Amino acid sequence: MTITLVFTFAGIVLIGLLGVLGRRRPAADLSEWVVGGRRFGSVTMWFLQAGEVFTTFTFLGLAGLVFSGGVAAMYALPYVPIAYVLLFFLARRLWTLGREHGYLTQGDFLAGRYDSKLLGTVSAVIGVVFVLPYLQLQITGLGLIVRLVTGNAASGTLSMVIGCLLVVAFVLWAGLRGVAATSYFKDAIMLVVLAVLIIAVPVHFAGGISSMFHRIALLHPGALTIHSGPNDRTWFVTNMLISAIGVAFMTLPHTWPALMSARDPKALRRNYTFLPLYTLCLLFPMIVGFAAILVLPKSSSSNGILLSLSQHALPSWVTGVVVVAAIATAMVPSAGILIGISSLVARNIARVRGERRQFWLNHGTVVVACGLALLLGIFRPALLANLLLLTFSGTAQLAPANGLAFLRTVLVGKVPVLLGIVVGEAVVIWLTFWAPTLFGTFSVGMVGLGANLVVLAVAAVAERVLVARTAEIPAV
Amino acid sequence: MRPYHLFPIVPVLAMVLMPFLPFVNTDALWLGLPRMMVWGGGWCVLLSASLLLAERMMGREVPK
Numbered sequence: 001m002t003i004t005l006v007f008t009f010a011g012i013v014l015i016g017l018l019g020v021l022g023r024r025r026p027a028a029d030l031s032e033w034v035v036g037g038r039r040f041g042s043v044t045m046w047f048l049q050a051g052e053v054f055t056t057f058t059f060l061g062l063a064g065l066v067f068s069g070g071v072a073a074m075y076a077l078p079y080v081p082i083a084y085v086l087l088f089f090l091a092r093r094l095w096t097l098g099r100e101h102g103y104l105t106q107g108d109f110l111a112g113r114y115d116s117k118l119l120g121t122v123s124a125v126i127g128v129v130f131v132l133p134y135l136q137l138q139i140t141g142l143g144l145i146v147r148l149v150t151g152n153a154a155s156g157t158l159s160m161v162i163g164c165l166l167v168v169a170f171v172l173w174a175g176l177r178g179v180a181a182t183s184y185f186k187d188a189i190m191l192v193v194l195a196v197l198i199i200a201v202p203v204h205f206a207g208g209i210s211s212m213f214h215r216i217a218l219l220h221p222g223a224l225t226i227h228s229g230p231n232d233r234t235w236f237v238t239n240m241l242i243s244a245i246g247v248a249f250m251t252l253p254h255t256w257p258a259l260m261s262a263r264d265p266k267a268l269r270r271n272y273t274f275l276p277l278y279t280l281c282l283l284f285p286m287i288v289g290f291a292a293i294l295v296l297p298k299s300s301s302s303n304g305i306l307l308s309l310s311q312h313a314l315p316s317w318v319t320g321v322v323v324v325a326a327i328a329t330a331m332v333p334s335a336g337i338l339i340g341i342s343s344l345v346a347r348n349i350a351r352v353r354g355e356r357r358q359f360w361l362n363h364g365t366v367v368v369a370c371g372l373a374l375l376l377g378i379f380r381p382a383l384l385a386n387l388l389l390l391t392f393s394g395t396a397q398l399a400p401a402n403g404l405a406f407l408r409t410v411l412v413g414k415v416p417v418l419l420g421i422v423v424g425e426a427v428v429i430w431l432t433f434w435a436p437t438l439f440g441t442f443s444v445g446m447v448g449l450g451a452n453l454v455v456l457a458v459a460a461v462a463e464r465v466l467v468a469r470t471a472e473i474p475a476v
Numbered sequence: 477m478r479p480y481h482l483f484p485i486v487p488v489l490a491m492v493l494m495p496f497l498p499f500v501n502t503d504a505l506w507l508g509l510p511r512m513m514v515w516g517g518g519w520c521v522l523l524s525a526s527l528l529l530a531e532r533m534m535g536r537e538v539p540k
């Protein structure tokens with residue numbers, strides 16, 4: 001236990017140090033801080049973009065999802081590659097627009113394309129409100145990891161505090177370059193750990209991967225199919241599609257700095273071509289989740305199964321390395337999310353005048369956002385956990401606005417787009433909190449998106465009719 | 477819409493429709509792994525191949 005604890009805190013400090021080393025001198029302006037001066041090559045871009053795929057969900061959530069829902073967890077594998085198809089074809093256009101107009105955030109993009117500061121602000125507020133719970137999820141995940149391996153709640157809380165302090169320190173100092181520096185370490189250690197786990201866990205508990213699945217086919221055949229129940233075919237397809245739409249249309253604010261930081265669009269396109277191969281790593285924690293079906297009682301906490309099996313199958317120092325990898329998947333995405341949130345507040349919500357003021361407001365937001373997520377994670381974990389239900393469904397309502405803005409000519413005005421967003425969000429919030437079973441297992445995000453598109457289309461037609469009639473009235 | 481836009485549609489459809497394919501959504505195994513995993517993983521690889529092909533065709537169309 002002591003060895004694991006030493007590895008844990010050494011890992012947290014190491015990640016913080018690597019982040020600080022990402023930059024020699026502090027960034028001079030917000031553009032340099034948010035998008036690294038738009039000078040990142042293919043390799044850095046690769047790790048930044050891959051970093052968005054592998055979060056605490058990869059380590060804790062995915063194995064747990066297999067444990068509770070069997071092969072239905074496979075919905076998480078195809079949605080990112082599917083989204084990359086659209087981004088592959090749009091990469092050049094998005095990058096060019098960002099470069100020509102100096103966009104740093106999603107709010108900048110929408111405000112510029114629709115010539116509407118209001119739309120930029122609304123999209124930024126939606127981004128901050130729905131992504132803050134995602135930040136808290138990473139921080140809470142960090143504490144959960146440490147608590148699970150040490151069995152000590154105080155160590156979990158302490159790790160959350162130290163982890164947050166170090167993330168804030170390296171984000172303030174190094175910005176996106178700090179995220180890039182830590183991403184190399186995170187992906188390297190994560191791949192090594194996952195490779196060890198998919199061999200060690202099935203061998204230890206079932207004699208190997210193949211014999212493990214043969215036993216599951218015999219004892220728990222339902223875990224190998226998608227069948228009626230809470231994770232049925234409708235759940236699988238609609239959740240896969242809403243997640244793919246969210247990624248493809250860049251609705252999560254923290255994905256923008258990575259894309260805008262590319263030196264040239266070729267690097268982006270090359271990454272979108274090969275990143276689907278990298279997402280195959282998601283199969284590794286899934287395999288560990290299947291081992292848990294054979295070994296652990298059904299009542300076990302699903303989030304902790306990967307670490308529980310690691311502790312049983314591996315020596316304590318290797319478990320320590322597993323914990324460091326898991327902590328990295330919490331700290332590095334937290335840093336990226338903080339950059340996404342703070343740049344939205346500084347550029348699209350507060351709208352202060354002067355570059356220096358904007359820069360300091362941005363840095364203040366980093367401290368406040370991380371502090372808020374930490375405090376809520378420690379004292380009121382359920383509060384933001386409810387909002388987390390809305391993170392993907394809520395941000396996906398920005399997809400029509402972004403999608404139309406990707407076109408060469410924006411075909412509709414800001415009013416129909418805003419109306420669509422408002423109605424889509426209202427439907428998603430209502431269904432999530434007051435009528436979650438109204439559409440069965442159909443994703444509430446997809447229902448909201450349907451309502452969003454209908455309102456947008458009707459309002460766009462009405463707008464055109466109004467404009468045509470106004471044009472017909474002769475001037476007096 | 478150009479021909480190279482069509483290549484990735486096949487893997488995308490194969491992945492979206494996988495729970496509806498009776499020979500994939502079954503408790504039988506391929507290579508000692510669940511068929512859903514083999515099918516999904518295989519099409520991820522083919523998706524990369526299709527994007528690579530699309531990139532080559534786009535490169536031929538747009539002179540550098």
